[in-house]
Amino acid sequence: MISLIGPGGAGKTTIGAALAERLALPFVDLDALFRDRYGDISAYLDVHGYDDYAERNIGLFSGCAGEWGRAVVVALSSGFMTYRDDVHPDYVGWRQRIASSDTTFVLLPSLDVEICVAEIVRRQLGRRFARAADREEQVIRTRFPIYSRLPARKVVTMRPVSEVVAELVSGLAAQHGASNRVTT
Numbered sequence: 001m002i003s004l005i006g007p008g009g010a011g012k013t014t015i016g017a018a019l020a021e022r023l024a025l026p027f028v029d030l031d032a033l034f035r036d037r038y039g040d041i042s043a044y045l046d047v048h049g050y051d052d053y054a055e056r057n058i059g060l061f062s063g064c065a066g067e068w069g070r071a072v073v074v075a076l077s078s079g080f081m082t083y084r085d086d087v088h089p090d091y092v093g094w095r096q097r098i099a100s101s102d103t104t105f106v107l108l109p110s111l112d113v114e115i116c117v118a119e120i121v122r123r124q125l126g127r128r129f130a131r132a133a134d135r136e137e138q139v140i141r142t143r144f145p146i147y148s149r150l151p152a153r154k155v156v157t158m159r160p161v162s163e164v165v166a167e168l169v170s171g172l173a174a175q176h177g178a179s180n181r182v183t184t
Contacts, residue, residue: 001065001068001069001070001072001074001101001103002019002023002025002072002073002074002103002104002105002168002172003074003076003098003101003103003104003105003152004016004019004073004074004075004076004104004105004107005076005080005081005098005104005105005106005107005147005150005152006078006106006107006108006147006157007078007108007116007120007139007140007143007144007147008078008120008124008139009109009119009120009123009124010078010107010108010109010120010157011107011109011157011161011164012029012075012076012078012107013029013031013032013075014161015107015157015161015164015165015168016029016073016074016075017029018161018162018165019073019165019168019169020072020073022165022169023073023169023172025071025072025073026068026071026072026073027072027073027074027075028064028068028072028073028074028075029074029075030057030060030061030074030075030076030077030080031075031077033060033064034056034057034060034077037060038056041053051084051087054079054083054084054087054088055087055088057077057080058080058083058087058088058090058091058094059088059090061076061080061094062088062090062094065094076098078143079143080095080098081095081098081099081146081147081150082142082143082146083095098152099150099151099152100151100152101152102175103172103175104150104152104153105152105153105154105155105168105171106147106148106150106152106153106154106155107155107157107164108144108147108148108154108155108156108157109123109156109157109158110156110158111148111154111156113141113144115158116140116144117137117140117141117144119158120136120140121133121136121137121140124136153171155167155168155171
């Protein structure tokens, strides 16, 4: 499984779809899967709250991950790596596996926190379900250090999608080559 993680507006869905097409793999957007199963995410949050959303989101991921197998590109929800440890019985294990996988990439507009915050706020405000600018800024400022500390490779997305996809393909090829060198 190739996992793309990062804040809302980082480009996970756009880049994930392009990467999947380039690799001739299926693409799964966990947010779209959640919407298909439970309806509009904002409406769900309003009725059930964030913890219930996080628990269901992890349950949905857990239930599907075995079906997906290794040959899939998955764009995880923006908060997936930032939930409370006790939000779901399988969460800590999934978070650790995803974070330490050599096929996980953290997508960020920039590795500079101020540039990243400004770009995420700009991108998010253009979406139909956008929160207020100050709330978007608060969310990314809280989550940026979490994304930055993850051991997965960081990929800057403030450039053409084709360049980002080429970097991801190169990273995957390097990992594949390293795996072959180790096992042969």
